[in-house]
Structure formats: C-alpha cells, structure tokens
Amino acid sequence: MGEHECPTCGRTFESQRGAGIHHSKIHKEDGGKEKTECEICGAEFEYYPSDKKGLFCSECVETEEWRHRPDVDGSNNPRWKGGKREFECAVCGETFERYPSDAAGEVAVCSESCRCEWLSEAFTGDGHPNWRGGGNEAYGTGWAATRRAALERDDYACVLCGTDADDLGRNPDVHHIVPVRVFVEADGQDRADAHDLDNVASLCPGCHRRAEFGNVPRNRLRRAVGAR
Structure with missing residues (x-):
C-alpha cells in the first residue's frame, strides 16, 4: 500500500517522487517539486524530492561528474x-x-x-639449441663419457616431451642444468664438475631452446632426470 498521496485525485504511491511525477503529468500541475542547489556547480534547479542521496542538476548528471570514480592506481588496482x-x-x-x-x-x-x-656466452657450443656436435675441448675432460651416459640413462629421448632419437633422426641434445660457465666462475670448481650425471638432461631441440631461454625451471629438469 502506497504512503504518498496525490493531493488532487487521492491516488497513493510508494514514493514522494512517484506522487510528484504523477501530479505533474496527469494533472498538469507542478505540485511536489522543490527548489535546491546543485551540490557540484551550485546552480538552482527544481526537483521531485526522493530518498536518493545527492542533489545534482541535469547538466552535472549529463556529464556524469556526480559519479564516484574509484581509485585504481597502484596498490588499489585489483591486478x-x-x-x-x-x-x-x-x-x-x-x-x-x-x-x-x-x-x-x-x-x-x-x-x-x-x-x-x-x-653470446650462454649459446656457445653445446649451449646452443642448434648444436650438432663438434670438438669437446671447451668442455674439458669427462664430457664425452657423461653425454653418452646421459643418453643411455634417458633412453635416447627428451626427458620433458618424450621425443626420441628415431623421431629426431639423431640423438637428442644433452643439456647442462646448471651451465658450465657457473662452475668455471665458481671458486674451487672447474669445467669437469659441471659434467656430473645429475646435472645433465637429454632434450629435443625445442625443449633445449626453451631451457636455454630460462622457460623451463631447473627443478623441473632435476625432477625429470630423477624419475629415470
């Protein structure tokens, strides 16, 4: 049941605004309107009273200056x-x-x-995804044996995607999980220390390229090798 009554016909409405609009349109009277000032620009205008917050003139409403713009800069941004x-x-x-x-x-x-x-340092010799063999002088003693042992351990297949020598038409690459240069630059270690069997993994050229670019975490490679 409405609580606001039209002063002319007695019809009731749920809001004062509804009663005012009815009175103006049906009875062609301006009853119910009040004058006030816009809270943004200060201009005086007439309006039908309502329970809604904020009193804004039609021009400010049109420009949407009354809207609240949330602060989404910096840490306030949900992303x-x-x-x-x-x-x-x-x-x-x-x-x-x-x-x-x-x-x-x-x-x-x-x-x-x-x-x-x-x-230029990371993609030299065996570190390059397109490595096809060559001299092992840069890798020092023990590399040839470690490479052969890694291929045998990994069944001549990539430890990540399973592509094998038959698919490639050649043996997979053998990748150092921790690069040789890290051992060379470390105190008390040399190239031979990089050739530990737990530090190498057989990879197809595609996975080798991803690993060299840092897109395959080292711990994932270690887990793949450990599962063999």
Whole structure:
C-alpha cells in the first residue's frame, strides 16, 4: 500500500517522487517539486524530492561528474602485483628496477648490451639449441663419457616431451642444468664438475631452446632426470 498521496485525485504511491511525477503529468500541475542547489556547480534547479542521496542538476548528471570514480592506481588496482622490483644484472652486477613480468626467465639483465653479452656466452657450443656436435675441448675432460651416459640413462629421448632419437633422426641434445660457465666462475670448481650425471638432461631441440631461454625451471629438469 502506497504512503504518498496525490493531493488532487487521492491516488497513493510508494514514493514522494512517484506522487510528484504523477501530479505533474496527469494533472498538469507542478505540485511536489522543490527548489535546491546543485551540490557540484551550485546552480538552482527544481526537483521531485526522493530518498536518493545527492542533489545534482541535469547538466552535472549529463556529464556524469556526480559519479564516484574509484581509485585504481597502484596498490588499489585489483591486478596489482607489487609494482617494480629491484634486480641485479647477471652480467655487470648493476642493480635496476623492472616489473617482474619484464624480467621473467633464468637471468635478469639491465640493458640490451648485457643481454647480448649473456646470449653470446650462454649459446656457445653445446649451449646452443642448434648444436650438432663438434670438438669437446671447451668442455674439458669427462664430457664425452657423461653425454653418452646421459643418453643411455634417458633412453635416447627428451626427458620433458618424450621425443626420441628415431623421431629426431639423431640423438637428442644433452643439456647442462646448471651451465658450465657457473662452475668455471665458481671458486674451487672447474669445467669437469659441471659434467656430473645429475646435472645433465637429454632434450629435443625445442625443449633445449626453451631451457636455454630460462622457460623451463631447473627443478623441473632435476625432477625429470630423477624419475629415470
């Protein structure tokens, strides 16, 4: 049952605004309207009273200046991931800031020149996805035996996708999980230490490329090798 009555015909409405609009349209009278000032621009205008919050003139309503615009900057954004973080360049050692999504991969580098330097070192010899063999002098003593043992352990198949020598038309690549250069640069270790059987995995060229670009976590490779 309505609580607001039209002063002319007695019809009741659930809101004062409804009664005012009815009175104006049906009885051609302006009964029910009140004058007030716009809360945004201060202009005076007439309106039908209602329970809604905010009193805005038609011009401000049209421009939507009355709407509340939520603050979605920085940490207030629902997609906020913490903003820029500080990284140490794997080549020159300089610290720099970057969004985590722009520093994904095995290494983080501060500039294009450092990226090129890292690539030139990482993709040399057996480290290159297109490696087809060649001299083993750069890898030192023990590499040939370790490579052969890894292929036998992995059944001459990629430990990630299962592509084998028959599919490839040649043996899979053998990838160092921790690169040889890390052992060379570490105190008290040398190239031969990199050739531990637990530190190598047989990979097809595609998976090898992904691993070299840092798109395959080292712990995943270790788990794949450990399952053999």
